[in-house]
Amino acid sequence: MNNRLKVLRAERDMTQADLAMALQVSRQTINAIEKGKFDPSLPLAFKIARLFELAIEEIFFEN
């Protein structure tokens, strides 16, 4: 699954560590999601969507 987490994070001037902190996960998890190596669970995807005030489909999309 692809995502535009990196772009959204950059737009808000957030580091991976900032985002990890806001989502209560490790920085490694943010990095793996951004690189498409790891797909987050639905609860975490909702948490990300809420943080960026977007719908899940606006952040994550199929290849």
Next chain:
Amino acid sequence: MVKQDIQNQHQHWQSQQKQKVKTLAVYTALWLVATALLAFGPKYLWDFNALFSIIAAIVYCVTGTAMILANRAHLRSLDELQQKIQSEAMALSLGVGLVFACGYEILHAVRLLNFEPAIAHVVVVMCVTYLIGVVKGEVKYR
């Protein structure tokens, strides 16, 4: 939520994780001591006195259970990627351990091994496989 609150929450989560690792280390060490006591105590400390051996067996069970519960608490404190890395490593370790143990026993039964298989060898294989699995996961999701 202000940034300071988020930072505090994150620090709290990280310190909880560290505490869970420390607890797991303590219970693992206690279980190791209990294992040594049960294995060597009857011969070297209390001359096969049944009462002391029963007490040592109970201590072994209690510390073993505490270690298992501490491990579960540690796993639950991890985030979902860390849990995935752990579960993949444990699956690998379980699979390799099962295949190795069965093969090891069968090779002895068909007289291809000229020494008695020992459970300790299976434990070592499983531990090494688990460590390899964790390192593999850390590299894969780096």
